Amino acid sequence: MFRRKPLEERIAERVAKRPPLKEGKHFEHRPALIVFCVVVAIALVKIVGAFFLMKSGLR
Structure with missing residues (x-):
């Protein structure tokens, strides 16, 4: 919409950067x-x- 990558692609990039x-x-x-x-x-x-x-008998 505002020239941003789709959410799935942003998450995939972030996960790929993790050790x-x-x-x-x-x-x-x-x-x-x-x-x-x-x-x-x-x-x-x-x-x-x-x-x-x-054990105390309360209900």
Whole structure:
């Protein structure tokens, strides 16, 4: 529209500039690791909270 490359081409160029992923690493960048850890922590808190409520007899 304004003489810009399509989004797919811009993303492909950005991905091509990245260095290859190091052997043994599961996350490409730190924010992905942080988001993963937060999601796992929330799930664990919910499970522990539900277990506590069941043990205390509350519904």
